[in-house]
Structures are given as C-alpha cells and as structure tokens.
Amino acid sequence: MIQGENRKLWLSIRRSLRGRCPNCGDARLFRAYLKQVDNCADCGEAWSEIRSDDAAPWLTILIVGHLMAPVMIHMIKHQYFEPWVSAAILIPIIVGLSLLILPFAKATFMAAIWALRANSS
C-alpha cells in the first residue's frame, strides 16, 4: 500500500529494513550492495535524490563499536591469546559485522529522510 502524502516513519523504516521501498513496500530499494535504485519499480518514488551521506557509516560504527568493545576489552584483559591472534580473530569479525550492518543502516536513514521530508534543499 502506497503511503501517499501522510508518510509514517516507522512503517517506512520497517519496509526499508526488509530492503523494500519505504513508500510501497513492494519493490527493491537497492540494486546493488549499497546502490539505491533511481526510482521504485512499483510506485515510481524517486530514490536517487535521497542521500544518507555519512549517517549510515556513523550508525554502523556506533553499533559495531558498542558490540565489539566489551569483547576486545575482555580478550585483552584476560589475555586468552597472543595479541596478533586476538587481532586475527577480531578484525574479520569487526569488518564482517560492519559490512553486514551498513546496508541496513543506509536503508534506515533513507527511509527516515524520505518519511520526514528532510531531503529538500
């Protein structure tokens, strides 16, 4: 169902987190990993104009940092492994988590910008 003029923030974010258009919830929001579609294939909403810029990496770093900082501190404090082994374990996890969360963060901000009409200049 297309939202029209009355855009609901949380409905838009929920739809975007599924990778769908925040307006109609049917068509895909991304055509590649972080490349949004120019226009929705179903409702025609223009997504190329919505830019989340640095907000998505900021949210990703915030989440991954809060998830991994306690793990890193615990591993360093108790010295389970040599430092290079800890780094060899933690770095792929941190990079993987970041790559996993980033598209969801971008979709969240795109939906919020669209729903709040925050992209007008």
Ligand SMILES: [Zn+2]
């Ligand atoms: Zn749509």
